[in-house]
Amino acid sequence: MCASVHQTDNYDCEVEHQCDYEVEYADHYSSLGVLVNDVYVLNFTNGVQLKVRMALGCGYDQIFPDSSYHPVDGMLGLGRGKSSLISQLNSQGLVRNVVGHCLSAQGGGYIFFGDV
Numbered sequence: 001m002c003a004s005v006h007q008t009d010n011y012d013c014e015v016e017h018q019c020d021y022e023v024e025y026a027d028h029y030s031s032l033g034v035l036v037n038d039v040y041v042l043n044f045t046n047g048v049q050l051k052v053r054m055a056l057g058c059g060y061d062q063i064f065p066d067s068s069y070h071p072v073d074g075m076l077g078l079g080r081g082k083s084s085l086i087s088q089l090n091s092q093g094l095v096r097n098v099v100g101h102c103l104s105a106q107g108g109g110y111i112f113f114g115d116v
Helices: 085-091
Strands: 019-024 030-043 049-063 099-103 109-113
Touching: 049 085, 085 109
Parallel strands: none
Antiparallel strands: 019 030, 030 049, 099 109
């Protein structure tokens, strides 16, 4: 999983057994942090509650383009890469490889993973 968040195969781990990452997104926001592999409890809409092992980025520094500073509490990777949340859930056979969202002009909305 650590190799999937690096652009090249030539990365060096500065601290043994720790996967540091730096990801830059298309909008030029970026996140620096440590990849954490742990067990998380997920509540599915059908009432099923499962414990799943996933890798998540624990970001300690988010960087924004100067012209568009908008503070955030975190970022959720929903791309097609191996380390994205949806790809990890799909590889475990828990959801289909689908993400959707509906945002309201008045605020709020919802996001769904795996199915309509």
